[in-house]
Structure formats: structure tokens, C-alpha cells
Amino acid sequence: MKLSKIVLTPLSLLVFGLMLFACKGEKSPYKNTIGSKPNIIFILADDLGYGDLGCYGQMEIKTPNIDKFASQGVQFLQHYAGATVCAPSRNCLMTGQHNGNATIKTMEKPIKAEDITVAELLKTAGYSTAMIGKWGLGNVGTTGFTNDQGFDYSFGYYDQIRAHNYYPDYLMENSKQYPLENKVIYIEDSTHYAVGIGNAAVEKKQYSNDVFTEKALDYLDKTDSNPFFLYLAYTIPHANNESWLIKEHGMEVPDLGMYANKDWAEEKKAGAAMISRLDGYVGSIMKKLLEKGIDKETIVIFSSDNGPHGEGGWNPNFFNSSGGLKGMKRDLYEGGIRVPFIVRWPDIITPRQSNHISAFWDFMPTACDLAGVQLPDSSDGISFLSTLLNEDKNQPVHDYLYWEFRISSVDRQAVRKGDWKAVRIKKGNPLVTKVELFNLLEDKAEKNDLSEEHPVIVKELVSIMNQYPKE
CATH class of the missing domain: 3.30.1120.10 (Arylsulfatase, C-terminal domain)
Known part of the structure; x- marks a missing residue:
């Protein structure tokens, strides 16, 4: 049987040529996005549970700004922190390594000079970089100091222990002390206060996380045409672990807000107010992006460093902070490591929920994709950019995820x-x-x-x- 002869008229040749050109020039959203260099903001909460947000099922604590944020982005349902406690989790986030390969596995110590951070990689792509809030990966004079690990600007707590105090007498700006108006009236234990542990009998005027937000808004006001990476790491709702010294519960906040008249214990009111205050911070950041006209040029990520704690009078069961998952901070059950993870990028990603299995060490390869820089061999991560762009069929997956913790x-x-x-x-x-x-x-x-x-x-x-x- 012979094939019929196809006769191509001049018009049909033109149409065919145009179709061929269109198909040849067509790119997937993924390929169009690689190297597009959006601004990147990563907002990290401290000890916020999987179930502490309205968008993840919270019924009592109000988080309208983050809930709106989630409705406009991709809400991950199976995302994992780097570890079940602060420092090692942040280590995984910044270096793209899982808990078995990262420098910090349990206790705080500086990351190594040779450790490659997300900030260092983004700087090679022309990004300006800033860390505001809690660092915990190395103080001034150590190999882990922020400004030696890729950040042009840093402000907040470098020391993990000092970060337990919401009303410190100073914070750090780059390598210098930034005085606050909180004044020590008397010190019951000068040895502890000397290393930044206690805040016994202080005159409380400046709440550290309020100052973080002010500095972040100021940073956004000063951004120029260069893309930027802002790592905004709050300490809310971590407990003030020095409540034994100040003779108060450890959930510390300037006011109880809408929860003042609730029939709850004081620490429950304070903890709920801390989370709602964090929600207000997120709302302020999003409002600033709109005012600056850079909302659509900025990808914003929100997450928590591990599961909810049970310290300072806070009981995660009271608000179902683990969201029905087993365990909490310091556990390697889901309640200790599965965390909220939301990504918003207007007009680029389609709002929805995703069951893609991912972890903190995937942030580095995703940022590298966005910036168009090569991922270092040291990273254990896999970019989740295909998931963000609703190209799930092209999304690589992990062979396994790994965590460890010793206490x-x-x-x-x-x-x-x-x-x-x-x-x-x-x-x-x-x-x-x-x-x-x-x-x-x-x-x-x-x-x-x-x-x-x-x-x-x-x-x-x-x-x-x-x-x-x-x-």
C-alpha cells in the first residue's frame, strides 16, 4: 500500500513554518524561570508547630496574614525541617546538607569556613544579601560569622543562647553591638547574665522581634535594582528559657492583644499573642513589597525551624500545635520535624496545596535554579522549582530523607x-x-x-x- 502524496501549497508551507517556529521557540515555565533572578525572602519562625497556623488547621490562634499568604501560594503538606532543634536545622537550610552531613548535628558551634552557604552562591549571581534575626551558626570572630558566610548585612542574635531573651540590652549589627533601650535594674546572677542568658529585672522597652521587622522594612526601602536575598529569622514563638531566673512564665510578648480576656492560663494567652504578632510581621513585609512595586518580582517563603516546644508554660497539646502529628521539638516523629512551608510568587506559581516530599536542604538547589548558578557537590538537596511551577511530572524526588539527634x-x-x-x-x-x-x-x-x-x-x-x- 502506497502512501498518498502530500501536496504543500505556498499557504500551507507558510502555516507549517510558523507552527514549527512556535514549537521550537516554546519553553516550559521551568526553563523560562531558570536564572530569572527574582528577589528571595525566606521568613523563618522559631518552634512554630505544623498546626499553629489557620491554613494548617489551627482553630484558636488567629493568623489572617499568613493564611492569606498561603491562599496565594503553594502550601506544602509534607515539608521537613533540617533537624528537630534550632542550630542544626538552620545549618541544613543554609548549606543544603542533610543532618548526617552538616557541620552542626546537635549543639551550637560555628559552621566551617569551607561550608558553602546559599548567600555565598547568590552573591555570585549579583544578589545583595541580608540576614536579620536569629543566626545561631557562629559569632563574631568564628568561622561561622554571618558576614564571612556570604551576607553583606547582618542584624540580630548571632549567639543562640542570647536569642532566648526577648528584651536584650543589645543586638548585633554586622560586627558591632547595637544598643537597645532595655535597661538592667539589678542582676541576680551576674555570671549568667554576662553570657547573655538572663534578663532578670529589666526595664522592657524594645521587643527584639519588633526591631527585626523595623530593620527588615528599612532594608526593603533601601533596595535598588539588584536582586536581593533577605533571610528574616524570627525567634517567635520560642520560649524565654530563662523564666526560672525572671520568675515569670517563658512566653514573652509586649501585650496579649485579642487574647487578653480569654479564659486561658497566662502563658497560653502570651504564646497565642506571640504567634499572632508574628502574623502581623508577615503582613507588614507583604505590604511593603506592594508599596515598593516589587511584589511580583519577589518570591517569599515562610516556614519554621522545627516542631512546637513544651517550655515556658506552653503546652503544644492545648492548641494542637503539632496538627495531629506525633511528637514535638526534640522528637524525630513527624511532630518534631514536619513543618509549615509556604511559597508565594504572584503570576508565576498557581495557588494550591502540594504533597511533594521536601526538606530544608532543598532550598539551596531551588535558589540556585532561580539565580542561574551551579549547585555545589556538597549539597544533598533537590530543587522543588518544578513543583512550584505545577510541573509535577518533571519534579525529581529524594531517594530518602535523613535526620539524627542526640540528647x-x-x-x-x-x-x-x-x-x-x-x-x-x-x-x-x-x-x-x-x-x-x-x-x-x-x-x-x-x-x-x-x-x-x-x-x-x-x-x-x-x-x-x-x-x-x-x-
């Missing part, structure tokens, strides 16, 4: 691979070991341990844990 001679490790998650706990004697296995697709609350039913899967996930020696 009080108890070693904790966790691995998620697909829908399976294993948690291993060693207490003191290495022989006292417990391994639990959960299917998160069917049991996100981790109620049913399936380790006995699936020994082969347990063996596979434990073999991943064994790749990472702990400190």
Missing part, C-alpha cells in the same frame, strides 16, 4: 523513604535499641508500628542510618 545519652535517627519511615532510638547501652516503622501514607500520626510485619524494609532503612556516624 541526654539518647541517640535518635530517622529515615523517610517514599511512604515508609523508620525511627531508631538508642538509650545509653547500644544494646538497648528500638526501631519503629510507619507507613505515613496510611498513618501520618505514626500510631501503628509495622516493624515486625516488614523486617526487610526495616533492614533497608537501618542500613541508611548506619551510613552516618554520630558525634
Whole structure:
């Protein structure tokens, strides 16, 4: 059977040529976005639980600005912090490494001079960079100092311990002290206060997180034509862990706002007011972007560094802060590491919820995609830009995610691979070991341990844990 001869008239040739040109020139949203160099703002809360926001199911605490923000962006439902406590989690965020490879695994110490940060990479693409808030990865004079790790400007707490005080006598601006109006009236324990721990009997005038917001708004006012990266790391709703010294509960806020007359304990009112105050900060940042006319040129990310705490009189069960997940801060169950994660970029990303499984170490490769710079080999992350652009079929996925944490001679490790998650706990004697296995697709609350039913899967996930020696 012979094929019919196709006769191409001059008109049909023109139409065919135009179609070929259009198809050849067409690019996917992903390819159009690579190297587009939007402004990047990453807003990080401290100890905010998966269920502490209205958009994630919170019923009592009001967060209208963040809820609106979520309705305009991609709301991730399966995003994970770098770790279950502050410093190692932030280490993973800044260096794109998971908890097994990052410098800081448990306690605060400086990241290494050779550690590559997101800020350093973005600077090579012409970004101006700023860190405002809580750093916790190295003080002045150490290898982890912000201005030596890619940030042109830094302001706030460099020391993780000083960050426990909401009314310090000073903050840091670049390498110098920035005095605040909070005055020490008397000091019960000068040894502790000398290292920035206590705030006993201070005259409270300037709330540190209010100052962070003022500095962030001032930074945005001064932005020029260059793209910028602003890392805005609040300390809300972390407890003031020095409540034993100031003889007050540890949820500290200038006023109780709309919760003043609630029939709740004072620390519950204060904690709720802290979260709503954070919501107000986010609203102020978004309003400033509109005023500056750079709203559509700026991608804004909001998240938390780990799950909710149970300190300073705060009880995460009272408000269901873990969102129905098991555990909280310092646990490697979902409540300790699954966190809110919302990304907004007007006209570029379609508002929706996403079940893409991602983690803090994915921020670096995503930022590299946006800036058009090469991802260093040291990164464990995978860009989630395809997910943002609703190209899920092109989104690479992790083979596994890994976390570890040691406290009080108890070693904790966790691995998620697909829908399976294993948690291993060693207490003191290495022989006292417990391994639990959960299917998160069917049991996100981790109620049913399936380790006995699936020994082969347990063996596979434990073999991943064994790749990472702990400190």
C-alpha cells in the first residue's frame, strides 16, 4: 500500500513554518524561570508547630496574614525541617546538607569556613544579601560569622543562647553591638547574665522581634535594582528559657492583644499573642513589597525551624500545635520535624496545596535554579522549582530523607523513604535499641508500628542510618 502524496501549497508551507517556529521557540515555565533572578525572602519562625497556623488547621490562634499568604501560594503538606532543634536545622537550610552531613548535628558551634552557604552562591549571581534575626551558626570572630558566610548585612542574635531573651540590652549589627533601650535594674546572677542568658529585672522597652521587622522594612526601602536575598529569622514563638531566673512564665510578648480576656492560663494567652504578632510581621513585609512595586518580582517563603516546644508554660497539646502529628521539638516523629512551608510568587506559581516530599536542604538547589548558578557537590538537596511551577511530572524526588539527634545519652535517627519511615532510638547501652516503622501514607500520626510485619524494609532503612556516624 502506497502512501498518498502530500501536496504543500505556498499557504500551507507558510502555516507549517510558523507552527514549527512556535514549537521550537516554546519553553516550559521551568526553563523560562531558570536564572530569572527574582528577589528571595525566606521568613523563618522559631518552634512554630505544623498546626499553629489557620491554613494548617489551627482553630484558636488567629493568623489572617499568613493564611492569606498561603491562599496565594503553594502550601506544602509534607515539608521537613533540617533537624528537630534550632542550630542544626538552620545549618541544613543554609548549606543544603542533610543532618548526617552538616557541620552542626546537635549543639551550637560555628559552621566551617569551607561550608558553602546559599548567600555565598547568590552573591555570585549579583544578589545583595541580608540576614536579620536569629543566626545561631557562629559569632563574631568564628568561622561561622554571618558576614564571612556570604551576607553583606547582618542584624540580630548571632549567639543562640542570647536569642532566648526577648528584651536584650543589645543586638548585633554586622560586627558591632547595637544598643537597645532595655535597661538592667539589678542582676541576680551576674555570671549568667554576662553570657547573655538572663534578663532578670529589666526595664522592657524594645521587643527584639519588633526591631527585626523595623530593620527588615528599612532594608526593603533601601533596595535598588539588584536582586536581593533577605533571610528574616524570627525567634517567635520560642520560649524565654530563662523564666526560672525572671520568675515569670517563658512566653514573652509586649501585650496579649485579642487574647487578653480569654479564659486561658497566662502563658497560653502570651504564646497565642506571640504567634499572632508574628502574623502581623508577615503582613507588614507583604505590604511593603506592594508599596515598593516589587511584589511580583519577589518570591517569599515562610516556614519554621522545627516542631512546637513544651517550655515556658506552653503546652503544644492545648492548641494542637503539632496538627495531629506525633511528637514535638526534640522528637524525630513527624511532630518534631514536619513543618509549615509556604511559597508565594504572584503570576508565576498557581495557588494550591502540594504533597511533594521536601526538606530544608532543598532550598539551596531551588535558589540556585532561580539565580542561574551551579549547585555545589556538597549539597544533598533537590530543587522543588518544578513543583512550584505545577510541573509535577518533571519534579525529581529524594531517594530518602535523613535526620539524627542526640540528647541526654539518647541517640535518635530517622529515615523517610517514599511512604515508609523508620525511627531508631538508642538509650545509653547500644544494646538497648528500638526501631519503629510507619507507613505515613496510611498513618501520618505514626500510631501503628509495622516493624515486625516488614523486617526487610526495616533492614533497608537501618542500613541508611548506619551510613552516618554520630558525634
